[in-house]
Amino acid sequence: MRTVGVEEEYLLVRPDGEVVGVAGAVLAEAAAATDEDDRSLAGHASERPAGRHGGPRVTEAHGPGDPAPDEPGGDLEAELKEQMIETGTRPCTDLAALRDEIGEGRERAAAAARRVGADVAALGTAPPPVVPTLSPGARYREINREFALTSREQLTCGCHVHVSIADADEGVAVLDRIGPWLPVLLAVSANSPFWNGQDSGYASFRSQVWNRWPTAGPVPRFGSAEQYRRVVDDLVATGAILDTGMIYFDARLSARYPTVEVRIADVCLQADDAALLAALVRGLVETAARSAAAGEPAPDVRVEQLRAATWRASRSGLGGDLVSPVTFRPVPAQEAVDQLVTHVRPALEDLGDLEAVTELLQGPWRRGTGATRQRAWFAEGGDVGDVVRRATALTTR
Template sequence: MLVAVRTVGVEEELLVVDSSGRPVPLGPAALEVAARRGEGETVEEHDRAERGDDEAGGGDPVGRLVPELKTQQLEFGTRVCTGLDDVAADLRHWRGRADAAARDVGARVAALASSPVRVEPQSTPGERYTEMAETFRLTAAEQLTCGCHVHVAVEDDEEGVAVLNRIRVWLPVLTALTANSPFWLGRDSGHASYRAQAWNRWPSSGPNELFADAAAYHRLVGELLATETIVDTGMVYFDARLSERWPTVEVRVADVALRAEDAVTLAGLVRGLVETAAGQWRAGVPAPAVRSEVVRMAAWRASRSGLTGDLVHPATGRPAPAGAVVTALLAHVRPALAAAGDEQRVAAGVAAVLDRGTGADLQRRVFAATGDLTAVVRAAVEATHT
């Protein structure tokens, strides 16, 4: 049994944009700059690592900048952290280093989960990304989206699967809290998180039914691979999954947060969910018997309205005001937050989001005031680094 506070790590994807606010295919050039500084992995190095040709690589974004699916993106990961102060410091450090590398090639980075302005996404070179582009065609071609993935340590796969079974009903609330992609192809999508809609076009995405045990989880992954539809296990895009490379549960439902502190709040909430779920499992509390269709409906609704409308309450399966559902989430994890020393910071972070709104709300306010989507991007660049 884990006796210390569970470690946590965060991966973020960022848009590379020019001064006009348009995403530009300068991610690979920025990575060349970062690699010369010992802070990044070039596209070629990343591709070798993904193929297993480079033992020093591994394709993981921890502690360096790496490529993503599109050349208009950069990705990074924090260290394995114990305290949220360390998560915050790493997020700000790597956002800054990504921006410095982008500045050197005439661009900036913005924590936007989709591009407000119309853009033609360009695929990153490399064997794996090329195979994805050829296999999934328009789904892959249009997938210029930026997410935030939170890893939390688990003792083993059995504990990890028990956690997956118990956190699934709460994950749509995290989507609502982090919504940061209201615009798509130059127009308002009508969704607070349109990234979630675009992402769920992948055949392996979304919620799962309950797993009997870790063996059942791994059988499902094997069955998905056996269909020869997805290219590898890295494309097992469940809302939450067991990490293939780390002893962690990886929660993948969040938009990249516009503000770094909101990503810290997300990390604290995910760690609280994991610790709460593991404690329930050890105490023999059964996982909520909610069908995946209902979870998917709750996720769609969270993507649609963010915090501006009703969400599906995990305890009742009925609509309730977003603030009440978020408050229920905070109450659910509060003992775990207190045990980790996170209660005050996470509660304050949640209150701040409820008070001022999400990244999606800020984007829409800027557009309402200016009528200019490039102004939305410029405001996002500023917020990314505050």
């Protein structure tokens, strides 16, 4: 069975809803807590839960373009900006276990933040105005210098889903087949309507900001792992990116793990929605791999169509029409989501995820996406700080 893991980025916030640049302090407190746990368990290795860290592992800071840690899960990590931290699960085969890991990661991040008087909020962008501050490190400085305003304004939180693959050839076959379905995932996860204190008019303004990076967004078919590597090498050779770590395709081969990494989604407001996203991504990967193994051709879709579908999902989320992944014509969002579920249904059944996905999908329709809820909260009081406070309360629920 394919494993699936989730990486999530969160904003660091004060109790009044202010977004604050305290990642360094949070990670220092987390490191101290880890050291204390390690000392308390010294000589009592049998007391440490199998396969788990005694506390949050703090890894070397990395942001856009930096290599990921060698071992996924159980850690807190810095990001490009001091107003953010990241956490990730370990690879899981069982969806319920993954949901637990997502919740535990959020609790770890929140606990570390609370030790310095802050908290975490699973929001794709910051509702209040904020001037992001750069995290320390030579690499961050290089990125900031080279990418100018794109880097200086880059304060966005995404959700990255990793699904295991047999090898790079299978991974590229998957990438060549899942592109039309990725905008639907963006719509389901949409959780960033505000930018600098204003309603952007988009359900996911994070995707608009993120797509300013040179390699971000949808890609055409590659056809083979060799061609994928050639494209990546050619992009680096342009000098427009620093290295292969800055390949920001909506879905890519992970540079460190044997996975396909789907990166299109906003961070989800609640852990249940992150688990739903992960299940749908794993279903897509499994479906695409089966299609390739059966010798079925990859869909012939132009990247311009994929970009338009992504924009549509970013603009309206689940609140309007989406571009159908089947016909590439406008359809109600419910129909596009139904098409996705129908497409991956055999894989979901075989993976044992269909019942859970059916149940979890009721959440976005019943209570709305993160974007819908943020707008409703703002309509009640006209206070973006209150939007942050309410989101913080739901992040670890």
